[in-house]
Amino acid sequence: MYEGVLTKMETEFTSPVNYYLVFENDFLNLNQLLDKKLKITFVKHQCLNCGLNKPIYRQGFCQSCFFEVPQAAEWIMKPELSKAHTGEEDRDLEYEKRVQLQPHIVYLANSSSVKVGVTRKTQVPTRWIDQGAHEAIEIVEVPNRYLAGITEVALKDHVSDKTNWRKMLKNDIDDEDLESYREKLREFIPEEAKEYFIANNKETNIEFPVLQYPEKVKSLNLTKTPEYSGVLKGIKGQYLIFEDQTVFNVRSYEGFVVKIEIA
Template structure:
């Protein structure tokens, strides 16, 4: 099997285990069905912006050319710092995007990818967000009307619970033995009074299992900027990573790179 195209992020379905696909123009690569096979990824030396399609030498923020990185709402600082959302000030880069993306119901959640973390996502983006992060379990704790409010709660709770994932520990399945229901009970009183009406104390956790034959002892990142060809036995997939017997590659990181993939 051989496919050629510009890299797009992995897609997935919440099954047990999660079912992964790598999309290409002609067809999707069924990752789960190919575990144990030799996978070869050849970078063809061409990169295109995932938004405007212009040919570029390097990407910004996982696939953008510099003008799109500078101008598009998807790349604004408030995307990574949602508490700084400025839609209400009338300074959003793209008001239509803001309506679709930010002025929609959002979920504040707890998840375990390596240890407990707090995060936010659009209500319509569950459970995709959790799978993209490699979470083994996730639990909504609040539903709010917009992204800014979710970000404000997240920033406050990040004083008590981290909001980052250690990707190496996540891929090595070094998972903290924590009960999200107990964590939720512990932090309920830490939610500021003005947000208490959004709290949800009756939701149940979701769990996720990932397709993986084995995990390499050493997690070595494979980089298409340094290697024109990556080849190894496909062992699994988790979050946006493909796990090979000689390293791991973050597929989303190389969005827009033109590759030829052979199995």
Template structure:
């Protein structure tokens, strides 16, 4: 059977194991059902997720013009400490920025390779951790806006990584750390204005179980620009990656805006 459409990050459903779905305009498929089966991916072209035009993707599923104009990819997305909506100051579109920035945010610790610190909107729990391929995650603080989450993350970057080592994550080379104990170590590192939001007693440790038949020992990343046609046997799904039997890994989220056919 052949599916065709614009790639967007896989939708997920928390469970044991996590369920993954590739969703296109007129169809969808449960990727878990494809484990141990051959999958063929063919690159057709591009379609910007913002303007819908068939323009080459620049970053994050956006064409060049949209990447530098859309409020959905402002600098404060990657650097929450740059958020200014709480001050009534516009970056690109104040109404959009108020909607996204002025809502509860979580600062968390996650184990996807080593311990990392990160920020997410409360509504994105545990989706954010699943997308990162975290085996475990725990909240540190819940704050009322993105700015406070951002300055907390900046303070904790002095002690923890803020990026996932994707190769370690995909080979499941993950440190064994007690995140509940780790959280108790960091209270004094949190900015003064965030201290009141610290989770000291909460036992909200999340554990994620991914549909992986066998983890690879070495991985090779598939780029559709370089390899427009690929075929392989699916051996697992973790984060936003498809893992294939030969060690090839495909970052679905990293290929947002690419138009493909998927044959199963």
């Protein structure tokens, strides 16, 4: 039996991707558990910041921590609100400089359909794996998060910035020519970011460890169903896929302490 606080699954870019659940004193290689029965039991909450057993509000944090810690500031979800390049503090200038003032990638990823997104360069291809994208390509590489954010905002008028997670999990996907797609979007890149356009790199292809895709998708809600058993059939994005069509979004339950038993 394994017990620990959930955080997003760690990944290794292999073919297929290797997935790990990492706890404080142990870890699970989930690929080795395919076709095995898992029992997941919710034990308690543990805020990823204060460590207290308080209801999780968002992103693994209790409500009070969510509105205080820099890791949950609005610029995380809206990069165009980044201000560290101006020296202006939001919640913690040192943290904001560390995260915002480093190379960022604006990319196209295809998980259910083509979408545009932003990530730190150090998070390529991890970000694409976490989204369940089977193919992705960089558009620009800029020196800070703000430039990436305004580029994404400009491109959102011409390509989606959302993933249809149900289609992604059912593997209801089409292959796209992302190099051509990138070229079509080139003219819409803001002037400040045009010099950072990437013209020659090829798309990255990603294979996921899935034995059986669900035809219908049922989400496991640990609050409503604190104990669940099922046969693991795949891992894609940050989801576990079970034989009975149940899917479990690990990232949505960061800060939940669980027991996992393997039959």
